[in-house]
Amino acid sequence: GQNIDQPTEMTATEGAIVQINCTYQTSGFNGLFWYQQHAGEAPTFLSYNVLDGLEEKGRFSSFLSRSKGYSYLLLKELQMKDSASYLCAVRVLGQAGTALIFGKGTTLSVSS
Amino acid sequence: DGGITQSPKYLFRKEGQNVTLSCEQNLNHDAMYWYRQDPGQGLRLIYYSQIVNDFQKGDIAEGYSVSREKKESFPLTVTSAQKNPTAFYLCASKEDSNTEAFFGQGTRLTVV
Numbered sequence: 001g002q003n004i005d006q007p008t009e010m011t012a013t014e015g016a017i018v019q020i021n022c023t024y025q026t027s028g029f030n031g032l033f034w035y036q037q038h039a040g041e042a043p044t045f046l047s048y049n050v051l052d053g054l055e056e057k058g059r060f061s062s063f064l065s066r067s068k069g070y071s072y073l074l075l076k077e078l079q080m081k082d083s084a085s086y087l088c089a090v091r092v093l094g095q096a097g098t099a100l101i102f103g104k105g106t107t108l109s110v111s112s
Numbered sequence: 113d114g115g116i117t118q119s120p121k122y123l124f125r126k127e128g129q130n131v132t133l134s135c136e137q138n139l140n141h142d143a144m145y146w147y148r149q150d151p152g153q154g155l156r157l158i159y160y161s162q163i164v165n166d167f168q169k170g171d172i173a174e175g176y177s178v179s180r181e182k183k184e185s186f187p188l189t190v191t192s193a194q195k196n197p198t199a200f201y202l203c204a205s206k207e208d209s210n211t212e213a214f215f216g217q218g219t220r221l222t223v224v
Contacts, residue, residue, distance in 0.1 A: 004154075033212065042202060042215035043155070050211075087154055097162035099170065100145065100204070100213055104154035 002026045004103035006088050011109045012078050020073045020106045022088035030098060031091040034062050034073045037105065038084045046086075047073065075108075083110045115139065118203050118216035125190075125197075125223050133188045133219045135203035142208055144186035148172060149200040149218075161186055162208075190221065197223045 003025045012018040024032070031050040035043035049055055049064035049071060061074040075082055085105040091098055116137040125131045135144065143162050147155035157170030161180040175194025180186055186205075190197045200220050206213040 031211070040200075040218075040220075042217050044215075045212040048211040089155075096168040097160070098143065098208065099157060099160050099168075100206075101157060101171075102147070102155040107152075 002090070002092060002101050004088055004090055004101060006086075006103045006106045008104070009107045009109070011111065014078055014080060014110060014112050016078050017074065017076050018078060018108065020075070020086050020088075020108070022071045022073070022103060024069050024071070024088070024090050024103075026069075026090050026092050026101065028093040029066065029090060030093040032062075032064055032071050033089040033091065033100070034060075034071075035087040035089060035102075036084050037087055043087055078110050080110050080112065083108060116203060116205050116214050116216045118201075118219050121217065121219060123219055123221045125221065127223055128192045130192060131190050131197075131221065133190070133201055133203075133221070135186045135188065135216055136184055137186075137205045137214075137216075138184060139205060139207070139214065140183070141205035141214075142183070143206050144180070145204040145206075145213065146170075146176075146178065146186070146188045147202045147204065149202060155202060158188065197221060 034046040037043040047062035059076045064071045087105045088103040119134045145160045146158040159178040161167035177189045203216040204213040
């Protein structure tokens with residue numbers, strides 16, 4: 001089966017750096033995504049990794065190791081508005097096409 | 113502007129009634145997805161469709177049905193067979209060659 005694990009909750013302070021980990025066991029791996037979701041709203045795309053290594057985009061970076069089934073999202077210079085749920089999602093390729101499978105999300109609380 | 117639209121935003125239904133949630137996109141995307149999200153949980157895949165007139169069951173398809181008669185539209189029907197239908201429903205679409213999925217704003221369904 002497909003399994004994606006993330007910590008349930010994390011807390012951090014403004015200006016700090018936080019790393020949110022994601023481990024996955026899936027078949028037909030075809031890329032990993034990170035989304036941000038504020039309460040009651042739709043998820044918004046943050047980053048995408050398909051090859052091993054680090055992808056940097058402003059204050060956000062994402063890392064992937066396919067051999068270890070591991071990714072992390074790094075948030076720098078935390079702001080209060082970064083308080084949200086962060087969803088790790090794996091794109092899997094099967095006979096029926098591609099599907100995007102989500103983890104349960106990590107709720108990040110940023111305090112002043 | 114191009115986008116993906118879900119309607120209505122809030123929906124109330126009596127127990128035992130079928131209800132259909134709308135999802136329309138004008139992004140010319142081939143693939144469309146329906147997810148369910150319960151409080152504090154990640155997104156669980158209900159159904160997905162790669163092309164018109166074809167769709168596949170996701171992890172929690174029981175009690176739901178879909179159709180894909182047009183590329184732009186992927187309605188989800190929550191039937192009376194779904195034992196616990198109250199949830200936040202999210203529709204997404206993506207172009208296979210692109211990296212990210214675009215989400216609608218969601219429909220919060222409450223069954224009383």
